[in-house]
């Protein structure tokens with residue numbers, strides 16, 4: 529029994545193109561003896577081959593190049609034109625090197641000569657040709673996915689640079705406006721009307737500054753003080769704020785591992801990230817009863833897992849501290865998931881679409897990665913992976929300066 533059968537339990541659908549009845553019987557016999565399960569459709573002419581390929585699916589075409597209505601390499605070219613996705617194994621009586629090379633160049637998986645290939649060897653070669661073809665297809669798909677991911681990352685990076693540049697300049701102007709309004713407010717001589725107007729300027733300026741902050745977080749240009757933290761402790765400290773601010777229809781459950789390896793991060797940004805994820809989770813639940821689960825754990829991320837995360841392509845295989853925010857809300861279809869982290873992408877009426885963009889920037893800054901698992905109508909899980917810091921004590925128990933890294 530061939531290895532091929534261990535991963536493909538259904539019968540192999542073979543289109544056997546052979547004008548010699550005797551040779552066709554030999555192929556059938558070879559499959560029967562090898563115990564490889566097949567469904568063989570036998571045709572003798574090119575015209576019938578093209579008809580079959582137009583109407584049915586096959587795992588492989590075993591092709592004799594010399595047919596009553598077609599000869600030589602043209603037979604292969606015509607078959608491949610109608611079935612570019614099906615592996616073709618040429619099985620011919622002509623032992624000719626240039627025809628063999630030509631067949632491979634025109635996309636045949638293999639070129640087998642009838643008299644030299646019998647019984648098990650023939651079946652083996654055909655099964656391997658199918659396997660090779662499938663592996664090739666998988667590799668191609670992975671390559672296409674990797675390229676798409678790279679293009680997506682480059683797009684997000686240039687957006688981040690642009691957004692960060694604008695936000696930075698805008699923030700400086702806002703700082704001046706807010707400061708001047710504050711100074712004017714302190715004057716004893718101003719009328720109540722002017723005071724109220726100045727307060728409004730301050731408050732609107734602060735809202736605009738908050739937007740700038742989110743854009744700066746997204747671009748990775750936000751001011752940062754990196755210290756070591758135990759993420760479970762950070763979440764515990766935020767729990768009262770969640771209890772106070774979330775509506776009663778939402779229950780927050782915690783599954784926090786303690787102690788955790790420390791992560792090197794800016795505490796304000798990490799709190800901001802958790803808030804944004806919880807806020808989205810609550811908005812996804814809406815007014816019905818729902819649960820938000822916040823959990824922490826340590827996961828070992830291997831290459832395969834990192835590749836399928838959003839920012840993991842260039843991260844090392846290692847242990848990561850994982851923060852998961854799961855909700856029982858409305859979930860997302862795949863198109864929303866594709867765009868969710870883009871700045872200004874929102875499906876909500878009066879939202880700006882900056883929450884997850886900021887999360888993206890913060891995770892990038894921490895050299896972490898993330899993944900969404902979600903299905904429309906079935907809730908969502910956001911997993912954020914932070915690199916574990918190798919050594920050190922959490923910032924809570926040491927003086928701030930000891931671990932301060934100014935960037």
Ligand SMILES: Nc1ncnc2c1ncn2[C@@H]1O[C@H](COP(=O)(O)OP(=O)(O)OP(=O)(O)O)[C@@H](O)[C@H]1O
Nearest residue numbers: 808809812859868874875876879880881882883884
């Ligand atoms: N937990 C979730 N469940 C379902 N959809 C979500 C969830 N989190 C995010 N989304 C989707 O991703 C989109 C982008 O999220 P993001 O937080 O960036 O923006 P927003 O929530 O729309 O606006 P903002 O956060 O600026 O107020 C949302 O509009 C929503 O469609």
Ligand SMILES: [Mg+2]
Nearest residue numbers: 807808883884
């Ligand atoms: Mg949001």
